Amino acid sequence: MNEEELREGLRSDMASTTPPPPLSTGAMLGVARRARFRRRAVWASLGSAAVVLAVTGFAAVATPDGHVYQPAGQWPQAAPDASGDTKEAWPTGPDGQPQEDRTARAGSKHDQGVRLLNEVVSVVPAGYSAPEDPAGQPADERTLRTHQAQFEDKVNGVDVWSYMSSVAVAQGPGTGRVIVEVHDAGNQLPTEPCALARGFWGMQGECQVETVGAVKVGVVAQPGNDDRLDQWSAYRHPDGVVVFVAQGAKADDSRSALTKLPFSVQQLAALAVDERFHLK
Template sequence: MDENELRAALRDTITLHPEPPPMESKTAIAAARRAATRRNLLAGIGSAAAILGITLAVIPGQAQPGGGTNMQVAGEPSAAAGVPFPTETPSWADTTPSGGEKTEPSWPPENSGDATADTGPHYQNGKKLLTAVVAAVPDGYTAKTGNTTDGIPFRSHQSTIENDGSYWRNMAAVAIGRDDRVGELLVEVAEPGNNLPKDPCALAEEFWGRGGNCTPVNSKVGVIHEGSGTAWAAYRHSDGTVVYVMQSTSPTYADPASNGLKPLPALPLSDTELAALATDASFR
């Protein structure tokens, strides 16, 4: 591939992935921080970065001494308004018809330029899930309201259409406080039609691609601990709905250095309590 072909390929990539709609900076910051915990997205991002890196290295005038470039990197990525979770173009959004003509991805009417719903029934499903998560905050803890000192919301939700377009995923998170300490309770729900594993432990290991050593609870729920500060449970309902419940001693998006947030001394729920919460019908 010569220099001109590389340039043409880069232009096609930019054309096929339109810029998402603008959003408030505080929501963008939350998206970036939470994205750091979703390691299953890194493979796709890494591939795109590799292609871009090769292009910049070959195109004259782009490379700078010391490995830098003339490109200006934005401080945080953008996403759909009001939602703090990362999104990506699904494989089912066909961008190359049989005739060879390039077209933009086709998104559902609820979405504005990406995989995230910002109106309609699926957006409302995300809001309902947040209400259910707030109601499930353990006794002795409070569901925090407002924002961190740098403007990041303590409560958030999102609904996205997944991989092949066959199902939706809803997520909601709330910061939970006790005394002057702050942790988090997060719930992710994959609607029926998903291709997630049926075995409880295999299902738990699939959460955000994090893996881990699973302990089955009541033979129906898989529970995994990641160090002493994070644990999650996975459960599949009979209709195929999958529920993940994650608890953390600190919010996944928070930067303690910026916010001065102190983590909880311990996880608020036992494995049995966490497993029971994953089977709660209010999250369906």
């Protein structure tokens, strides 16, 4: 399974007013794997509400009832949408051709995803390790360190991208996960710190505002019924770039959980402001 599939499996649908209990991470990943073989071009029917999923509509949106919307599926470059209008082609890749879907697999945007992954590994605190996938393991089967760069939307004629990196973090027999997600300036995410934090992946929870230097950061230290992650922070830089930093005690259903999260609430807030994650 590659980083795109991991991202696909971690999404939830915010469109429902009263969503049923969320899938476990393992169950979501299973849904995403099956969905890979039945991609559908449904982005037009999802509309802008799916674009602004707080993570603003990534490669797939898996609902708790097992249905998967697949906006990143392959489709003709000028496929008609629900209204009969033609859809704009995906951004042009480094080969001069439109991408096959929302994910950049080469070029400067892809490289930003790699850079973000390296930066996430660099902040793993002392006492924890960041295990790597086995040497020679195919890219589509890696789960311990993953990254993705994805086209989100065109706003005022400018392409808006997002980048996500996920790193498994281990201590003793337990393995958790640290995720950093960055959205380009021009994104349509909320501005108020807690509104921004509560929107991350459609997850809710008890939010508090932490002060880091002269800025305010929204931190959900106690999630609601959604147990995919345990804590996350959110910050919008003055230039509009948004950074989410999340941590979970459990990496997936096949590994034991950490007994202690890697970062304190204040450390999690400080990481959201860290210039290493301020991709431009």
